[in-house]
Amino acid sequence: DIQMTQSPSSLSASVGDRVTITCQASQDISNYLNWYQQKPGKAPNLLIYDASTLETGVPSRFSGSGSGTDFTFTISSLQPEDIATYYCQHYDNLPYSFGQGTKLEIK
């Protein structure tokens, strides 16, 4: 099974900051990677699929990049409503495991 290693586990940043989260797969997954946002008490919401394609309606300040084993998720200018936990997930082959999550807080 493929293991996903996400870092950091938590992050504190100021409004307007550029925020970056990384995700590493234990083997080559091409670009079969999603990023989800989960706000407290809510279900996860798909933000990015195919490593870099924004889901419809997702603000352009969110972006993703990478292929193979190393991936990056970026918020170009952090907004207060971006406070959430972010998860990567691969879909190269079942089971589709998640990263451990990154809890993003406002400084």
Add this chain to the structure above:
Amino acid sequence: EVQLLESGGGLVQPGGSLRLSCAASGFTFSSYSMTWVRQAPGRGLEWLSAISGSGASAYYADSVKGRFTISRDNSKNTLYLQINSLRAEDTAVFYCAKGESSNWYPEYWGQGTLVTVSS
């Protein structure tokens, strides 16, 4: 609009069983895979199981293989998860999700149902 409504959660004693349901609407249910994911309190997301649109193929995480059974009734637009031999560590919010058409990843999620295993 895709809607997914989980039910069947609650308090159950260790060793007990439970069947979770997920009522789907807003899409052609039989055309899409479905997935169950859980989240223990204060923890991350854990992929559990997925089933094809027809129900002919099912897949499980190693951690639940043999205890969890995924199924679906396409005539009722409903997904199920049978959970047996419940343990304290199964305490979690269980989410159902509609799979993306080609790659089966969770595309739309329900709001979840809480399962608490305690004596």
